[in-house]
Amino acid sequence: MARIGIAGAGLLGRLLAWRLARAGAQVAVFDAAPGPAPQFDARGPAAFSAAGMLCPLAERDHADARVAAWGWRSIALWRGIVAELPAPRPFFAERGSLLVAHRSDLASAQRVLARLADETRAAPEPLDAAALARLEPALPPPAHAWLLPGEAQIDPLATMAALHASAEGVAWHWQRPVARALPGRLQFEDGSGAAFDCVVDVRGLGARHGTPLRGEQTECMPPRGEQTECMPLRGVRGETVWLHAPGHGLTRPVRLVHPRHRVYLVPRPDDLLFLGATEIESEDRSPVSLKSAVELMSAAHSVLPMLAEARILRLDRHLRPALPDHLPRTAHEDGLLRINGLFRHGWLMAPALVEDALALLAQWQAA
Ligand SMILES: Cc1cc2nc3c(=O)[nH]c(=O)nc-3n(C[C@H](O)[C@H](O)[C@H](O)COP(=O)(O)OP(=O)(O)OC[C@H]3O[C@@H](n4cnc5c(N)ncnc54)[C@H](O)[C@@H]3O)c2cc1C
Incomplete structure (x- = not known):
């Protein structure tokens, strides 16, 4: 042995x-x-x-095709791993994710979509208001929305x-x-x-x-x-917000095209909603800054106004271990x-x- x-x-x-x-x-x-x-x-x-987002298509915005290839393989492997873990099994869902943009950010969204077009395994699907309402009835229709099919999420x-x-x-x-x-x-x-x-x-x-x-x-x-x-490994700071938002109703991760951050809202069991994340070239491990917290929360609130009454459970931060080519x-x-x-x-x-x-x-x- x-x-x-x-x-x-x-x-x-x-x-x-x-x-x-x-x-x-x-x-x-x-x-x-x-x-x-x-x-x-x-x-x-x-x-x-x-x-815990498993988003090989969305990550093509800034990641190499190899990352996506490992990602598609890993989604299938996670399916098997989670099935073999004892009950109660961790939350794992393969419902795709949404990309949304406000009217003023359409040009930025089109630049993102152009980069995602390099991915061969899946493509963003434009959603009109009716299609979006069928997928995410609790989400007030943003100006623009796309489904990123095949993507998944897991509870870390x-x-x-x-x-x-x-x-x-x-x-x-x-x-x-x-x-x-x-x-x-x-x-x-x-x-x-x-x-x-x-x-x-x-x-x-x-x-x-x-x-x-x-x-x-x-x-x-x-x-x-x-x-x-x-x-040379370096740490890249990421800050997040953990919300308790009973009745938020989201069933899949939502990514917002945003001028400064890669903002996403990730639903988790028990009415939790996870907002992420800043990406700051710093190895500062100190608590989340006011600026980051305000920007993440106001971006999330612009997507889902009912979050006004959500409760902030945690402001968290950590360093992502990165090599120069990511x-x-x-x-x-x-x-x-x-x-x-x-x-x-x-x-x-x-x-x-x-x-x-x-x-x-x-x-x-x-x-
Ligand atoms: C804010 C944020 C959001 C993220 N979101 C996502 C996401 O949605 N999807 C995704 O795919 N990835 C995401 N990541 C990235 C993901 O968390 C990391 O890539 C992953 O955790 C790296 O795994 P690892 O095992 O290499 O390192 P880690 O998970 O950091 O584990 C390293 C371990 O080594 C231990 N250790 C350190 N030094 C020593 C020592 N000297 N001796 C012994 N033990 C030691 C640590 O205690 C730790 O347990 C996110 C990261 C951050 C910070």
Whole structure:
């Protein structure tokens, strides 16, 4: 039985642990966080702060075709993963999402649509008022609306909890910060170490201060000549608002064309509505600014005026782990696998990246 040591119990760490345990591996996971539950202090997993939108078409606004390809694959994989989690299963829905624009933003919307036209798997469908009313009767008709078919959403908190709770036999070690991930060995910040057949480093932004992300090229990496020795991770700040809005009535994520932010409203179970998100080139982990909160909430209110009476449950922020080209990297050498740089697409791409990583691990074991 292979002994696998995983550094990081975020999205990738939990998904890998869950999959590896089911495949019969002996798995130990080490994380700096105090425990498996979210703290909302911008320190533990970025995964808890995410909207959970699985939007390969909408993300073509600014993301590469490879992100969309991992995304379409991952939606199908999430369907299977959620079905295998014990009841009550995390909320997961494949109803598509909406793109809406106010009259004054039509030109911006057309620029977005032109970029989405590069996606070959799906295309935005214009909606007139009647079609929109059939899909989202609670949404006052905006000037312009499109359905982005095939897109999905998942509840990050419930999924993170379920993956942790149902990864049978996995040894979870909290408050155990990893200083370095080395081939076959984890070195902890207290100076101790542990040996494994294989180490997997999925510490997100926490991997930045360890060994540079290097290794053999995989199909996820840039052509060999372009590969840099050390891939500089940076954090990109994202701020969000969690609302309790009984009777909001939305059944799918709604994205608003907005001059400054990529604003979206994401319905969650129990009358919750999640507003996101700023994208700020800063590693500031301090609380949400007044400007961001006002801009997100006024944009959301312009789409759904009933939000005037919604209650603000939480203002949250975290840093997205990003590499310069905003693409993920899987780097491997004997006894060490690193995956990082999931940026704003972690939930969108994780199952496909994990599936590819497991295929690599199986190849090494067979060799
Ligand atoms: C505001 C916001 C909204 C987002 N919305 C979406 C969305 O709608 N859809 C989408 O696809 N993605 C979204 N994302 C992106 C997604 O959350 C990330 O891409 C994803 O969480 C990255 O997963 P990861 O496992 O690499 O890192 P993380 O989830 O950040 O996990 C890293 C783990 O490593 C641990 N760690 C750090 N340092 C150490 C150390 N030294 N030793 C041990 N453990 C350590 C951390 O405690 C953490 O548990 C969003 C992100 C943000 C911030």
